[in-house]
Amino acid sequence: MSNPTRMCIKCRNRLLQCELIRLQYINSKLIKFSGFGRSFYICHTCKESKNISDILLRVCKIDKKYKDQINQELKELLIYG
Numbered sequence: 153m154s155n156p157t158r159m160c161i162k163c164r165n166r167l168l169q170c171e172l173i174r175l176q177y178i179n180s181k182l183i184k185f186s187g188f189g190r191s192f193y194i195c196h197t198c199k200e201s202k203n204i205s206d207i208l209l210r211v212c213k214i215d216k217k218y219k220d221q222i223n224q225e226l227k228e229l230l231i232y233g
Contacts, residue, residue, distance in 0.1 A: 160194055163197065177211075
């Protein structure tokens with residue numbers, strides 16, 4: 153059985169699903185995928201990108217005033233997983 157490919161929300165490259173980080177935005181919080189609901193993928197190259205928070209704000213339909221909060225949540229997810 154082949155592994156499905158998914159697209160990174162920033163660079164739009166298609167990679168194997170197992171090579172991407174799967175996140176979702178639920179209840180005003182950025183979290184790792186919980187197993188249900190809508191989610192999105194970020195590749196390991198783009199996770200360190202300077203403007204990844206701008207992309208997350210757009211994808212999650214979040215007001216720009218929460219940019220610092222999203223940056224902090226993303227850092228915590230990537231460090232502590």
